[in-house]
Amino acid sequence: MAETLADVIEYPKSYAFFIDMPGLKSGDIKVQVEYDNVLVISGERKREEKKEGAVFVRMKRRIGKFMRKFVLPETANTDAISAVCQDGAVTVTVGKLPPPEPKKTKTIEVKIA
Amino acid sequence: MAETLADVIEYPKSYAFFIDMPGLKSGDIKVQVEYDNVLVISGERKREEKKEGAVFVRMKRRIGKFMRKFVLPETANTDAISAVCQDGAVTVTVGKLPPPEPKKTKTIEVKIA
Numbered sequence: 001m002a003e004t005l006a007d008v009i010e011y012p013k014s015y016a017f018f019i020d021m022p023g024l025k026s027g028d029i030k031v032q033v034e035y036d037n038v039l040v041i042s043g044e045r046k047r048e049e050k051k052e053g054a055v056f057v058r059m060k061r062r063i064g065k066f067m068r069k070f071v072l073p074e075t076a077n078t079d080a081i082s083a084v085c086q087d088g089a090v091t092v093t094v095g096k097l098p099p100p101e102p103k104k105t106k107t108i109e110v111k112i113a
Numbered sequence: 114m115a116e117t118l119a120d121v122i123e124y125p126k127s128y129a130f131f132i133d134m135p136g137l138k139s140g141d142i143k144v145q146v147e148y149d150n151v152l153v154i155s156g157e158r159k160r161e162e163k164k165e166g167a168v169f170v171r172m173k174r175r176i177g178k179f180m181r182k183f184v185l186p187e188t189a190n191t192d193a194i195s196a197v198c199q200d201g202a203v204t205v206t207v208g209k210l211p212p213p214e215p216k217k218t219k220t221i222e223v224k225i226a
Contacts, residue, residue: 008170009161018161020174022133022201048122048131057121061133088135088201 004041004068015076015094017041021066022088031083031092034069037076041083041092042067075099117154117181128189128207130154134179135201144196144205147182150189154196154205155180188212 007018021029021043029043043066050056072078072094080095120131134142134156142156156179163169185191185207193208 005173005175007161007172007174010168010170011164012166015170018174020135020201022135025200048120051124053125055123057123057128059120060118061120061131062118085200087138087198088133 004066006068006070008070013096014080015073015096017070017092017094019066019068019090019092020088021045021085021090023061024066024085024088026085029083029085029090031081031090033072033078033081036078037072037074039070039072039081039092039094040067041069041090117179119181119183121183126209127193128186128209130183130205130207132179132181132203132205133201134158134198134203136174137179137198137201139198142196142198142203144194144203146185146191146194149191150185150187152183152185152194152205152207153180154182154203 004019004021009016009018017039019041023045024043028045029041032040032042034040045063045066047059047063075096077095077097081092083090083092085091117132117134122129122131130152132154136158137156141158142154145153145155147153158176158179160172160176188209190208190210194205196203196205198204
């Protein structure tokens with residue numbers, strides 16, 4: 001299973017992962033999150049059935065299983081993931097968590113011993 | 114411009130050429146016949162426009178021009194070519210010419226000199 005080439009773009013409020021999966025329809029593609037922070041995009045492409053009288057002259061296209069994993073950054077919101085497949089290219093969008101509240105300076109009163 | 118991997122299948126009445134062009138729509142793909150016997154399938158995939166605030170974290174997918182040429186066999190009928198694009202995979206079907214009439218045995222009368 002060769003690596004599936006991908007593009008990753010970070011936007012101010014989300015991350016976008018782009019993967020090519022030519023010949024696959026939406027229903028053939030699976031998007032999962034493992035261990036809370038690993039995005040897994042997978043699919044399987046099957047060889048055309050051999051019709052009677054057909055001769056396979058050259059078979060060079062990639063078939064079989066496609067898979068790609070990405071470790072998500074801490075700011076990724078795994079409850080806000082959506083995926084779209086168009087023209088054999090999958091786009092998975094992962095929202096970002098709001099930035100944590102800035103830590104306030106805490107003043108400790110120094111008592112005279 | 115890297116080679117675009119292809120499958121070729123010969124059927125009793127046609128040839129089928131399968132090429133992966135993920136991310137391309139029908140309108141972006143050109144199918145031509147050069148010199149009467151070279152099938153040329155080409156297209157161009159453009160990089161997503163960079164939106165404001167976007168950071169290209171990783172850009173590994175193939176973009177730019179795709180092209181693939183096939184020398185057609187003598188039996189190909191270049192007047193019977195059709196192309197379909199689905200899920201980023203293009204299928205070009207080229208009909209076959211009917212087989213030539215079998216050459217008849219010709220008998221030459223031998224005259225007596």
